[in-house]
Structure formats: C-alpha cells, structure tokens
Amino acid sequence: MNLVLVSDIFGKTAALKALAEELNAQSIVEPYGGVDMAFYNEQQAYEYFSQHISLDEYVAILQKAIKPLAGNIILIGFSVGASAIWSMSAHPAIKTIV
Numbered sequence: 001m002n003l004v005l006v007s008d009i010f011g012k013t014a015a016l017k018a019l020a021e022e023l024n025a026q027s028i029v030e031p032y033g034g035v036d037m038a039f040y041n042e043q044q045a046y047e048y049f050s051q052h053i054s055l056d057e058y059v060a061i062l063q064k065a066i067k068p069l070a071g072n073i074i075l076i077g078f079s080v081g082a083s084a085i086w087s088m089s090a091h092p093a094i095k096t097i098v
Contacts, residue, residue: 005028012036029062055084
C-alpha cells in the first residue's frame with residue numbers, strides 16, 4: 001500500500017514532513033516542484049497558487065506523481081490538495097473502495 005499526502009497551498013512544510021514521517025507516508029505531492037516557497041501568510045500563498053499554478057495544474061501534478069505507483073494508493077489531501085484528489089476521483093481509471 002502507498003500512502004501519499006497531498007499538500008495545501010503552502011506546499012511541503014515542516015509540519016507536513018513530520019506528519020508524513022509519523023504516518024510512514026511514501027511521498028508528499030505538492031504544487032511547487034520541491035521548492036520551499038516560505039510564504040509569509042495565507043494571502044500570499046493563495047495569490048501565488050492562483051496566479052502561477054491552478055487546481056487543474058495541481059490535478060495534473062498529482063496524476064503524474066501517482067502514475068508510477070503500483071498497488072493500492074491511499075491519498076490524504078489538505079485543502080486544495082483534497083480538492084485535487086476530489087477532481088481526479090471522477091476519472092474512469094480511478095477505482096475507490098468505500
């Protein structure tokens with residue numbers, strides 16, 4: 001089983017890294033290609049995400065990140081990360097067990 005955390009607009013933060021370690025997550029998907037954006041506040045993060053990324057782009061990043069993973073994948077998303085998962089869940093190739 002692959003556990004993947006999908007970040008919010010802040011990207012890969014120290015808190016998210018700590019959570020990934022605690023949950024033994026295989027990876028963190030974030031919208032900034034591994035760059036630590038060090039936003040000062042939520043408004044700055046939101047404006048940057050809105051102007052330079054987008055939900056559709058984040059969905060594409062997420063799809064690319066999970067494509068090589070084999071077996072069952074559990075995605076845990078935060079804020080816009082959860083929105084990306086939700087948007088992707090309608091894709092016919094995605095199978096879910098509820």
